[in-house]
Amino acid sequence: MAERKIKIATTSLAGCFGCHMSFLDIDEKLVLLNDRIEFNRSPFTDIKQCSPSDIGLIEGGVCNADNVRVLREFRASCAILIAVGACAITGGVPAMRNYFDLRECLEEVYLNGTGVTNPQIPSDMELPLLLDKVYPVQEVVKIDYFLPGCPPSADAFLQMLVPLLDGQKPRLATDQLHYD
Amino acid sequence: MTYESNKAIDANSITIDGETVPFDAGQTIMDAALAAKIHIPHLCHYPGLTPAGNCRLCMVEMNGESVAACVTQAQSGQQVSSNTPELNAARLAITQMLFVEGNHICPSCEKSGNCRLQAMGYYLGMLEEHFHQFNPRREIDASHSTVLLDRDRCILCDLCVRASRDIDKKNVFAIAGRGIHARLVVNTASGKLGDSNIEENDLAAKICPVGAILIRERSFDSPVGERIYDRRSISDTALTEHVPEKEVDRG
Amino acid sequence: MLVLMKNQSRPRSLIFDKQHLLHRLYILQQQDRHISSETIVRVAGECNMPVSQVASVVDFYSFFYREPVGQYHMLLSNCTSCGYQAGETDLLKMLCRSLNVDPGITRADGRVSISETSCIGMCDHGASMLINGIPLVGLDETKVVRIAGLVEQQMTLCQWPQDWFQITHPIRQGGMLLNNVGPPGNSLTKALSTGPGRTLDMIEYSGLRGRGGAGFSTGKKWRFCREATGDTHYVVCNADEGEPGTFKDRFLLQCHAGALFEGMAICASVIGARKGFLYLRGEYRYLLTHLQEALELQYNNNLLGCSILGHAGFDFDIEIVVGAGAYICGEESALIESLEGKPGVPRIRPPFPVTCGYLGQPTAVNNVETFIAAAYIVDHGSGVFRMSGTEHSAGSKILSISGDCRNPGIYEYAFGVSIQQVLNDCGADNAQAVQIGGPAGTLVARRDFRRRISFEDVSTGGSFLVFGENRDLLAVNQNFARFFAHESCGFCTPCRVGTRLMEGSLQKIVDGRAVAADIDEIKRLSSLIMRYSHCGLGHTAANHMLDSLKQFPDLFEERIMRQAFSPQIDLEAALETARQITHRDDADAHLD
């Protein structure tokens, strides 16, 4: 009897999709995994709403209201939530704006910066509203596991996922632990 | 010969995690541990410089008391424990504190892979920073032609201060300000590094454990995979570090 | 501070050295209302010091400013007793509103600046402030309104009602030290005729322990110091009195300076010192003139100076050094650093000051009250002293009592007095708890009021803060947490970072955003700060949290949300700036 496939949802918040690319780097092993997992909401599938899943992978930090909503939705629907990559875990490169006031940032970019034409700070209901800082995901919801790296290597993804598929606690090997 | 006679004076020994470790008069617990190739985690200590005792990574339990190994004199009969789950948990938290009080974005840092703070994180199994980030705004000093000062990453370890004062004999740096406002300052009228006499070969320019003092145009010299802590653990490299003899002579 | 030269045996310039870095900076700041980078460079040149040393001193002490402060510079105490929030109204806010100025920012016309500062030791005088360094006490709403008027009319402080500056000294309950007003010179005369060796024996036998908080045997300390080798020895009186709620040294300096200086001279004779320092906290600068006069009197009476009381070869001078706002400078090794014109960063100990103190020489550092007790012992005998108190706590303790009681002030008790007794005496009928020994000390709840003041049980450097039934104890914790974060010297990681983190964690609880895990986190953080910090500040910085959690767990439980996780950040608030910038208020512009 075929086992139920483990449902995995993934998303990128304030990230660069580098972590997703690295995940795909699992290459041929992804095929092996494929027998045991199926993707729910994910850039890989185009499913827009996250239904109950076993594992959620979050790439990227939390920079706006939309990120908060998506992250909360993931938390609500995923049994296990994993923060993936430097941006999710520390804010990463997008968090470089954190040393400035949001107002200063926006004014520099949209009003005072070099080469700005038609200076105005965008305000549109379609645009997600920015948070004052870019936050690590664990500052917003409870996170079960962390997979650091920028991006984490394909092997690191496997080290995280395979034990979880077997119902075990994953543990990252020392040589896979890096912050860049 | 000397070794023999040292061994004979077994009064001069302590134990670290159950292991008997000899010491010479005047040595700290850290000195004795390093001589015996035992790693007690440390960041603000660098053999050859006067210890400062500020990072608190080297905290050990000595006869039931918590002390900093780098500034505590070894004395016969001390029973020291260092590699315990409790102490390592405390060290992890202290490392996380150092991360959140500054601005550490490893993916964009020139020191990444060669950074002792980062390596300490690896050694202690730090997966995330745990505490709320402070996001301080700190000044970058790019006024010097070859040495760059990026205070965002400074962990106030005081190594550059001591290296410059005691070895280079230039006294280029100091720590000013109180509490969380403590910051590295440059000992010039302008406060700028460019007006100091620091040179890229000075120990002070090279000793920074993190990416706060950098030699310009030397970043990303070694490719990923071949940087210091890509290959070795800090528990290993830390055993061999020492201020080069010629620098000590100079000093 | 202008120093008048009178025709006396000891020029004031030797009592107060204007060239000391802290004094020099203070004088320059009096002229310019701040210390500019140019000033720093100039002073460094004049003092032949590294620029960075002068800069680090300026940046370390609270009372030195890099930016100009106002012509009227007001620092409101934020102590739980003499603080601007001690009453119903937030007097700081009110004062700022009345004068149209933001806290910490000098008004555009340069007229006024208003900030807060750690306890200024006026806890028995109600809400208080330092205005241009001078204590103004008994602040209330009416006074705030009048102050605003006087500032706007540019009245000089001498034109202000002088009773606002009146510091009174009610002795509510005297004891062996407070009632002892013998003729000057008795103690020192006896010490000199007894000889240093036997005087030391007396001090040792008396069982006197340090009154500054730690309770180390004074006799032992003096003996270690006497036996330590060095080119010269020093006596230092610790008059930093920074522990919030402590003001007994203020009183002793005002009313018993002679006994203090005799005590210091006795110590000098015992340890073989020719020079002593009185390190006076910057908040008590207003006492400087009085202390200078008191010292002159000692010189005139030959109780200081050369060949004291005719004993050829016994020369001893005392110099006053005034601090500039830093609680940590009460820690003896930080104090010594400060004396040496450096930031008050505690040294690595050992070596202790008794062997390696001021300028690396053997130094005996004692609290004001300790010296006075020593003088008493020499005059009246160690037996009398030992008869008072308990087995391990000989003699008496002077308490500074303040907070929710009818009769705040100075009380002296034989050690061993019960807390309940003290509360009865000071008219605290509804106390729910007392904080003994200040924020670094012990919180004692009502059920434990039988406990006793002594080194064996609840010890204190003198601070005794009463919290009545209506006190919000969590707000007290918050106040203390802010105090430590503000006063941490910044040298070591657990204290520098941990005390800040503690503030944040506590805020989360106060705001009702915390969950049970946050309480565990506070406990973990507390033990981290207390176990792994470098000095006594860190070691005690979380006592108040652990005490509260233990004695009043409900305070915390009540505010806890019954869920597994809640963010430290207030996300809805984190959108506010963006809402303002974009003028949005639609549903998507909010989270909750």
Ligand SMILES: Cc1cc2nc3c(=O)[nH]c(=O)nc-3n(C[C@H](O)[C@H](O)[C@H](O)COP(=O)(O)O)c2cc1C
């Ligand atoms: C953070 C801190 C602050 C202190 N503040 C004071 C103080 O204001 N006055 C004082 O006498 N001792 C203070 N002490 C204690 C001193 O370090 C020292 O023990 C004392 O001055 C010794 O004098 P004693 O033996 O007469 O008490 C403080 C200690 C610490 C750790």
Ligand code: SF4
């Ligand atoms: S200094 Fe070290 S820890 Fe900090 S950002 Fe650079 S590599 Fe990372």
Ligand code: SF4
């Ligand atoms: S710049 Fe580097 S060496 Fe100097 S104090 Fe900062 S972290 Fe330490």
Ligand code: SF4
């Ligand atoms: S415990 Fe606090 S006050 Fe003491 S040295 Fe450390 S940072 Fe400074």
Ligand code: FES
């Ligand atoms: S998106 Fe993967 S680390 Fe930044």
Ligand code: FES
């Ligand atoms: S290595 Fe000992 S405190 Fe930093």
